[in-house]
Amino acid sequence: MQENYKGKAYDILKNLNIEEGDLIEIKKGDLRIRGILLPSYSKDDRIFVIKLDNGYNIGISIDNITEIKPIEKKSSKDRESERREVHNGAKSEIKIISTGGTIVSRVEYETGAVRPALTTEEIIQFLPEINEIAKVDAEVLFSILSENMKPEFWVKIAESVKKAFDEGNTGIVIAHGTDTMAYTASALAFSLRSLQGPVVLVGSQRSSDRPSSDSAINLLSAVITAKYAPFGEVVVNMHAESSDTYALVHRGVKVRKMHSSRRDAFQSVNDKPLAKVLWKERKLVMLNEKYISKKDETLLDAKFDNRVFLLYYYPGLDRDFLEQMLTNTKIRGIIIAGTGLGHTSSDHIELFRKATKDGIFIGMTTQCLFGRVNMNVYTTGRQLLDAGVTPLEDMLPEVALVKLMWVLAHEQDLEKIQNLMITNLVGEINPRHTLDLFPRWSYE
């Protein structure tokens, strides 16, 4: 196969019957290069990618090549053996459901391709310490990038969580890409309001093909949480600090990815994390006693309506754009990430009034993220309230959005929708903010 090559490079390879993985020799002036032809990852279709025997890859242009010849065909046993077994072993305590991401993966040194390694055996080979904690069983639900996640996938995850509890597992770990992990956490939290045990989402910020990956510690602590946590909640378990010291367990509806790349990107906002995990001691320490206890039965209620919009308000927001969306689409609800205590320009008030009259839900959160909205303080806020905008307490904009999708799939009547939106279903609203719930930056 030369399918990665195009143009003239492809023609040359085809003529000589050279395939990727073959040992070849290229002469260019007085330079003789011997190496393995790799799949091209160059943008330039005049480049051959060669792996030298010292392990380095280099790119050689087809220009001025005096000779190119095959030396040895790739042996057939080297051709990749694809395997993906779904494990149905003996009874397990903890189920690990993979949805994608690279929390456990193998690297193929030739090409650098990183392939998820998701069988129970592979996970245990990667992290033998798991055996000290619980009997685990792994399932590959699907393998998608976190940014490609959709509400229909949330439903599938929720269903397999229900199934895993029904099969007798006492805790569930869900491996997930980190980008939209918090959205999935909210979706599961609203879909599974009655849980027999913890549902622990886990991911990694450094992929597991590198020795410095956070995935081993995150996965190990997730299994510890799934095994020992006293709650029946959906949580996110990730590194607490940049150091490999301990992990934090965040309530799924109160967590947010707050950094694009750091290991400790996930932080609780407007609530304390539920627990911390001392992975070296294999111990879970509770930090927040206000948790939802385990229930006798796991109830599944996963439905979402995505005719919603998250409006990040900014000065200069064009009224026409907004009007187009409100009148010419099938939109059923908007979550506004408003300024400060929950505002938009007063220019938009009449639009919102008309929308709510038409049965469209308009909810207000704050783009400050930290803190609660309060629309009684300023005139604009009061006018927005008067126009039918619903203040959503201290809910994070994304959490409010996912909740709205879920609520809209259950109710048609605006008043009922509004009521459900301000009802605290799974801890998404924290009625009491103490002074310690705001991070401090220290520069000295």
Add this chain to the structure above:
Amino acid sequence: MSELNYEELGLKVGLEIHQQLNTPHKLFCNCSTNLEEEYKLTLERYLRPALSELGEVDVAALFEWKKGKKYVYRIPITTSCLVEADEEPPHAINEEALKIALAIAMALNSNIVDEIYVMRKIVIDGSNTTGFQRTAIIALGGMLKDEEVSIQSIAVEEDAARKIDEGTDQVTYSLDRLGIPLIEISTGPDIRSPEQAERVALKIGQLLRMTGKVKRGIGTIRQDLNISIKGGTKIEIKGVQKLELIPDIVRYEAIRQFNLLKIKEELYRRGLTKELVLSNFVVKDVTELFKNTNSKIIKNGIEKGGLVYGIRAYKLKGVLGWELIPKKRRFGTEIADYVRALAGLGGLFHSDELPNYGITEEEINKVREALNATTEDALILIVGERERLDKAVEVIKDRILLAFDGIPKETRGALDDGTTKFLRPQPGSARMYPETDIPPRRIDEKLLEDAKKLVPESPESKMKRYIVLGLSEELAKEIIRDPRLDLFEELVNKYSPRVPPVVIASTITNTLKYVKSKGGDISKINEEDIEELIKSIYESRISKDSISEILVEYTTSKNVELKDIIRKYEVLPIEELEKIIDDIINSNLDEIRKRKDKAVNLIMSKVMSKVKGRADGKIVLELIRSRLKNVIE
């Protein structure tokens, strides 16, 4: 040590030279490339071999991981950022570093590749926060002409973190050095003598400095050596910082390999095989026999709850005590190295060095009895906790069996006396895979154009230029060979023609040789010192004639500053000089009248010994002549 015949021995040496580039920013981020002691934060991390590597990762790395070694990183704020902390993906490759490296490739007639791919080279000792080093080959082939030594490849890569401290369970690094751009030049195994190895290192180093774009000073250039002899194995020796050490390292390694091959011969001569040694390998817990020992090491070990193991090495009497490097290293030292590195245990004794260290003849005999050993067998004693001892036994067994193959493939570390110690086994195949966070970089015309401007001047063209500057051919040759060639260029730019280039060149070359011949410690003279002297001449504060005297005095006395010595030699104001001359003439009037014209020499020598270099000889002579004229007439 008597010199071996290296040609007969089939000595082959290759060099890998790592030189820090002096770019404002690091290779993959915007941090400065200085070193910084200050730090406020630290990070704690662990490394774990990636999944595909389990089972095939090198034993030392796996062992370290299993011990749960913790890496502590100091975070200096101006020289490290999230990239060094492995908390942000690398930025695009530093273009300036790339250009410098390409320029050096051009100077070495190396073939520049058409597209560059950054690779990840797995390094799991904590020196890289990621667990790999980012490195890219930019050119292949080439030649260091006057030495007939080929260049294999030229790479740019990131420097590792700076090790601050190492304990058994924890290693501390500073992140200031991590990510400083390095150029790595690997030569072919074409070097044939210990001296040539030093010369090649020196020449490549000089070529690098001539770009004016590399860092200077201790730690900014490091050499690795690959050494083999006929029938031997290519051994990697890492981290040589001093050029002067290179010939010794090569000599010692050659003789070490030579003797390991001799041991191999001896084993077969004794009719031994791996199977025989293995089936007669006996290990016993002999702690009981040492309950009342006088050996401090063993006693301490037992008191800490440790055990003593005795090992019988079948028919190996004399082999463990075999000197690999006379007076410096025995075969037993090699085994002890392995045990230290792989099992984390010190304290290994063998029968070829006993009785000693408080271990008595009687104790040895008891051990011999317990192990059912004859006097033809060698005995090994080790002390420590059980888990480590069990590991150590395996390590010892493995190392002894390796003696049948001759020279194990190892990566060794250079020690200050020119010998080396075992660091880790060489990885079977380089563990490298593409750094997917950095897009491929096509080498285009524009980049090559820019790089061309940085290519250092060739020695031939330098030669011509120096002769125009007034240097003799011989002096020009000498300065071109000198490691301080770049200093010469710099000083010529700053201080000539007022200070003639000849003076600068001979200060750097001949004067230093003269000072050394006078017993001066020339290692004391650094580049700043030489500049200080040249600058003093430039400012007419001293005479060029006093340079040697100043340096001799500086390098033979203790606790003096160059500045103070220079002050002593400062040129006398003309009035003072005239007064001295007049005084000497006046007190020697009789002699002068007697000798007439020939009196000049007498007065000259008296004046010069009085002013001790604080006056230019030419001026003194002129003054004396004009005055004597008057006196004689």
